[in-house]
Amino acid sequence: MAEPARHPIPENLDPALEMLVREIIERVADKWTMLAIEVLDEHGRLRFTQVGELIGGISQKMLTKTLRQMESDGLVLRTIHPVIPPRVEYELTDMGRSLGAAFCGVWIWAEEHRDRIEAARKAFRERSLP
Amino acid sequence: MAEPARHPIPENLDPALEMLVREIIERVADKWTMLAIEVLDEHGRLRFTQVGELIGGISQKMLTKTLRQMESDGLVLRTIHPVIPPRVEYELTDMGRSLGAAFCGVWIWAEEHRDRIEAARKAFRERSLP
């Protein structure tokens, strides 16, 4: 078949870098991580249960997992106070805060566009039904 | 127990808005959606298979699902050319491009911080093992 003119699909410049960046984004662009960053950015240092309450609707299991992963990625600092009952506090590191800042654009975008998204969804629904 | 001084956990200003923004973010902060936005932002108008090739590693099923969802949210425009074999092209809408721009910050952040993340992970691993 005679190929119609199309984009040549140029192979990307640095596939290795590309891969790494994607891996980071997949990891970091997770629902709970984003919400945790938001509440920690907004409220500063918080203890375990406070983070959970502020996020809302997250199970202890996922909260632990999310915070641990963030800690291992260097996004949060975890401080254990050796008291009984235990007291553990979490706060964003500089890197965590900078990620929060980067996400801020997405947050603002979501706020600004929710009406248009609603409208688009409604239009799509009506366009789909006979 | 005498409560130590803590943040009063101020209830957030607008829970309804907050909820909507979160819903949008959950939806949009999806791996395939982000990658689709990236390739469409970078290459302009593309047909179905091209999008799939450029994203890489995505199944037809997920590609269809992702693109349909993006269409319903008003992020992409889907143009069906009535020819045989079928030819369908996708391109970002203005809203899709603006979301791409918002994500750009995250992308750049990931590029800039991958070394520090690697280092943090390694340090965490060593700190965890006896």
Next chain:
DNA sequence: ATCCATACTTACCCAAAGGAGAGTGACATG
């Protein structure tokens, strides 16, 4: 008549995400 290309669906299946709820440790308080 058969094959091909494209953009899908559909059916089936597995693995991972994630919720619910109970259990734990260590001490302070009633």
Next chain:
DNA sequence: CATGTCACTCTCCTTTGGGTAAGTATGGAT
């Protein structure tokens, strides 16, 4: 001695994500 506190951890279970492979529709090419 029983109870409560906090930050988990563990187990069981359901839901979702997502892959594979096959099927569909259509007309042009061979």
